[in-house]
Amino acid sequence: MIYNIPFIAVAALILIGLYTVIFKRNLIKIVIGITLIESGVNLFLITLGFRKDSVAPIFTSNPDVSQTMSLPVPQALTLTSIVIGVAVLALMLSFIVYIYRHYKTLDVRKVVGGDDE
Amino acid sequence: MNDIISFISAHLPAFVVAVPLLGAFLTPLVSRIGDKSRNIFAIIITGLTSIFALLLANDVFTNGIRTYVFGGDYATGQTMVRILFEIDAMNAFMLIIAAILPFAAIVYSWGFMKEQTGLDKYYTLILLMTAGMLGMMMTGDMFNFFVFLEITSIASAALIAFWTNKGNAVAAAFKYIVISSIGALFVLFAIALYYGQYNALNMAVIADSIPVEMGFVDKIALVLLLAALAMKAAIAPMHMWLADAYGRAPSSVTVVLIGTTLASLYAGFRVIFTIHGNQLEQALNSWTIFGYEFSISLANMVGILLVALAVLSIFIGVFMALKQVDLKKMIAYTAVAEIGYMLLAVGAAIAVMGGDLEATAGYTALKGGIFHILNDALDIGLLFLVAGAVYYTAKQTSINKLGGLARNMKYTTVFFLIGLFAVSGLPPMNGFASKLMIYESTFQINPILSIVAILCSILLLAVFVKVFYSVFLGPKLPKFATAKEVPISMLIAMGIIACIIIFIGLFPDIVLQNVVTPAANALNDASSYIAAITGGI
Amino acid sequence: MALAEFFNSLINSLDTGSGFWNPLVWGFALLIVFLVIYILRGAGKTSYKKGTEQTKPFLSGNPETSKESMHVKGENVYWGFVKSMKFIYDRFEKMHNGNVSDYILWFVIIMGIFFLVLGVI
Numbered sequence: 022m023i024y025n026i027p028f029i030a031v032a033a034l035i036l037i038g039l040y041t042v043i044f045k046r047n048l049i050k051i052v053i054g055i056t057l058i059e060s061g062v063n064l065f066l067i068t069l070g071f072r073k074d075s076v077a078p079i080f081t082s083n084p085d086v087s088q089t090m091s092l093p094v095p096q097a098l099t100l101t102s103i104v105i106g107v108a109v110l111a112l113m114l115s116f117i118v119y120i121y122r123h124y125k126t127l128d129v130r131k132v133v134g135g136d137d138e
Numbered sequence: 139m140n141d142i143i144s145f146i147s148a149h150l151p152a153f154v155v156a157v158p159l160l161g162a163f164l165t166p167l168v169s170r171i172g173d174k175s176r177n178i179f180a181i182i183i184t185g186l187t188s189i190f191a192l193l194l195a196n197d198v199f200t201n202g203i204r205t206y207v208f209g210g211d212y213a214t215g216q217t218m219v220r221i222l223f224e225i226d227a228m229n230a231f232m233l234i235i236a237a238i239l240p241f242a243a244i245v246y247s248w249g250f251m252k253e254q255t256g257l258d259k260y261y262t263l264i265l266l267m268t269a270g271m272l273g274m275m276m277t278g279d280m281f282n283f284f285v286f287l288e289i290t291s292i293a294s295a296a297l298i299a300f301w302t303n304k305g306n307a308v309a310a311a312f313k314y315i316v317i318s319s320i321g322a323l324f325v326l327f328a329i330a331l332y333y334g335q336y337n338a339l340n341m342a343v344i345a346d347s348i349p350v351e352m353g354f355v356d357k358i359a360l361v362l363l364l365a366a367l368a369m370k371a372a373i374a375p376m377h378m379w380l381a382d383a384y385g386r387a388p389s390s391v392t393v394v395l396i397g398t399t400l401a402s403l404y405a406g407f408r409v410i411f412t413i414h415g416n417q418l419e420q421a422l423n424s425w426t427i428f429g430y431e432f433s434i435s436l437a438n439m440v441g442i443l444l445v446a447l448a449v450l451s452i453f454i455g456v457f458m459a460l461k462q463v464d465l466k467k468m469i470a471y472t473a474v475a476e477i478g479y480m481l482l483a484v485g486a487a488i489a490v491m492g493g494d495l496e497a498t499a500g501y502t503a504l505k506g507g508i509f510h511i512l513n514d515a516l517d518i519g520l521l522f523l524v525a526g527a528v529y530y531t532a533k534q535t536s537i538n539k540l541g542g543l544a545r546n547m548k549y550t551t552v553f554f555l556i557g558l559f560a561v562s563g564l565p566p567m568n569g570f571a572s573k574l575m576i577y578e579s580t581f582q583i584n585p586i587l588s589i590v591a592i593l594c595s596i597l598l599l600a601v602f603v604k605v606f607y608s609v610f611l612g613p614k615l616p617k618f619a620t621a622k623e624v625p626i627s628m629l630i631a632m633g634i635i636a637c638i639i640i641f642i643g644l645f646p647d648i649v650l651q652n653v654v655t656p657a658a659n660a661l662n663d664a665s666s667y668i669a670a671i672t673g674g675i
Numbered sequence: 676m677a678l679a680e681f682f683n684s685l686i687n688s689l690d691t692g693s694g695f696w697n698p699l700v701w702g703f704a705l706l707i708v709f710l711v712i713y714i715l716r717g718a719g720k721t722s723y724k725k726g727t728e729q730t731k732p733f734l735s736g737n738p739e740t741s742k743e744s745m746h747v748k749g750e751n752v753y754w755g756f757v758k759s760m761k762f763i764y765d766r767f768e769k770m771h772n773g774n775v776s777d778y779i780l781w782f783v784i785i786m787g788i789f790f791l792v793l794g795v796i
Contacts, residue, residue: 035327039783042779043779044776045776046776048312051776055316062326062327062330065327065330066326066330069330094333095333098281098333101281101285105288109288109292109315109319113315113316113319116295116308116312116315117312119299119308120308123304123305123308124305124309129775129776130772130774132309132773133309133773133774309773312775317775317778317779317782357793357794361789362786364789365785365786365789368785375781375785378778378781381771422796439796443788443789447785457760457763457767458767460756460757461757463749498692499692501692537748537749537750538749538750541743541746565696565698566702571689571698574696575689578691578692579692582692582693604749604752604753607747607749608746608747608749608752609749612746613746615743616743643698644698645685645686645698646696646698647684647687647689647690648685648687650689651684
């Protein structure tokens with residue numbers, strides 16, 4: 022049972038993130054919701070690599086070959102995903118700065134973007 | 139010289155992605171020299187990319203599937219641990235689209251963007267978008283697809299918000315990046331599910347190890363992938379971001395955006411046909427009703443769902459386009475309807491797979507749908523370039539305030555007429571050839587589908603006749619008395635696409651036999667895709 | 676020769692499952708139709724007087740105001756269709772407000788429908 026807790030946490034994070042994106046009205050809360058979903062997916066990727074009684078996948082100078090190591094490939098995938106998430110977050114926040122300067126409000130129902138002129 | 143040619147042709151897949159990527163990073167340096175040299179540099183880079191992409195497509199059409207492993211030699215049958223590009227005939231077909239659209243866009247933006255500032259960032263981002271789009275179309279590795287998807291969506295979002303002085307462009311870009319990043323995160327979740335289940339990230343290896351009976355994890359992963367890729371490809375009812383994003387971006391950016399949307403649609407087809415290819419004809423469930431044996435397979439289920447979404451797309455796209463006042467938003471809703479046509483044809487082909495209609499109607503529907511991808515990318519691209527030309531001359535996009543422009547802009551009117559005939563499927567343009575195949579094949583599958591398709595084609599003609607009447611025909615308005623024809627670079631870009639449209643329209647059979655039929659065969663044939671990697675079934 | 680084969684394949688007709696389409700044959704037929712139309716047009720009257728009532732536009736007897744105000748604006752060209760389909764357009768306009776949370780709600784609904792269909796059936 023205790024080995025299932027990370028997967029339950031992943032499901033909870035993604036559901037809370039989706040709830041925040043759909044039902045909250047402030048633009049910054051929507052961005053926080055997207056970050057929550059991203060954290061959930063990253064946690065899922067890391068958890069896939071774990072094996073029972075394993076250590077970090079680093080080769081030291083006197084390796085103990087009887088010790089299992091957790092898989093390093095999901096850790097590389099998660100690093101890539103975290104970096105992409107940071108870039109997307111920076112872009113979304115800079116868009117919010119421009120939107121606030123132009124619309125003077127952060128309510129997502131008013132930032133509709135109608136036709137110009 | 140021979141060494142250089144053989145070196146280039148051996149590493150051609152890497153060059154197709156590496157050249158625009160290198161060009162994107164060198165553009166800020168080149169723009170220190172001057173504006174003209176930066177424009178010429180961008181045109182040279184996209185020209186080289188197009189030439190390499192067309193050479194690669196030609197090589198694949200004559201010689202068969204081509205694989206390229208990054209960073210090492212590879213013998214068929216080894217365990218696949220490296221990133222790999224695998225290009226079969228369907229990828230080569232998408233490469234043809236990706237070779238034409240960015241080149242036309244960059245030639246167009248020489249004249250269109252002449253008075254804007256911040257142009258070195260614009261050229262950098264558009265080259266980056268081209269590199270991401272080409273990577274999405276060529277890759278054979280799922281996580282590599284996710285990385286290229288994110289590169290493309292970040293570069294596109296920054297370009298949609300190009301005109302930051304108007305609020306609604308930035309609002310449209312914000313909506314685009316929210317939808318894009320949620321879709322990409324769900325794609326990553328599905329990729330993680332595949333990795334956890336089969337310990338492989340390579341599409342061919344996953345397709346090989348997927349069992350014939352569909353497991354629970356496979357169902358979740360397929361649903362997540364299909365829903366997220368459908369959202370990225372603007373299938374109704376998740377299509378609403380398309381109108382804002384395409385309508386507010388500069389026209390040359392929209393032309394490359396069309397390519398990325400179609401690349402997501404291609405990825406959806408690749409997931410259904412290749413990764414789940416072995417499971418498609420497996421019966422999911424069977425009942426006996428009144429002594430009649432009734433079984434429904436995965437192909438029928440997915441096909442019926444996709445056809446339902448496609449009919450909804452066509453309806454919503456055409457109805458919203460009839461009501462619009464803004465010219466570019468109207469063309470964007472037309473693009474939603476046309477993507478619905480592509481999905482209708484391919485979805486109908488999936489729905490009858492394994493049944494008795496597969497040999498004739500399903501195959502023709504698949505060919506018609508794939509042919510329509512090429513035709514539609516060119517048609518909608520030409521229409522957006524014409525809309526940009528109208529905006530450049532008249533500084534308005536609302537059709538209420540335009541009128542009588544045919545007296546001043548003769549060439550643009552001719553190009554708009556060509557685009558009008560092509561989009562609504564009138565002969566002799568290319569739209570008619572692919573739409574004829576779609577009508578005839580979907581009629582045999584279910585008559586209601588072809589009734590919807592023909593009706594909405596007529597309504598599309600109504601939309602564009604209205605635009606042609608109110609924008610181009612009519613008396614000369616006094617505020618447009620000094621309007622001139624657009625600069626030559628924009629005319630050349632529109633001319634390239636119009637010539638290709640007329641060529642495909644007048645000689646459709648050559649394109650069908652040499653380009654579309656190999657692509658349809660390659661999509662249907664998952665086992666040769668797998669055998670190119672694992673060496674044997 | 677390869678060139679003759681190429682030209683031969685250029686004029687092939689597209690073969691759909693239940694028919695064929697050849698744009699060159701169609702263009703040739705169109706040319707013949709236009710020729711017939713031209714001959715028929717030549718059998719009409721050839722004389723008219725310029726500058727009299729014969730060349731002015733007829734607007735059911737109403738006087739003609741300036742040319743710019745006679746042009747029908749783009750939004751009003753299909754008002755009959757839009758007005759009669761008002762019940763559909765109201766629902767569509769409500770669906771297409773600019774609210775990005777509603778767009779993600781549609782995504783979750785479609786994902787739920789896919790799950791139900793694929794899981795239950």
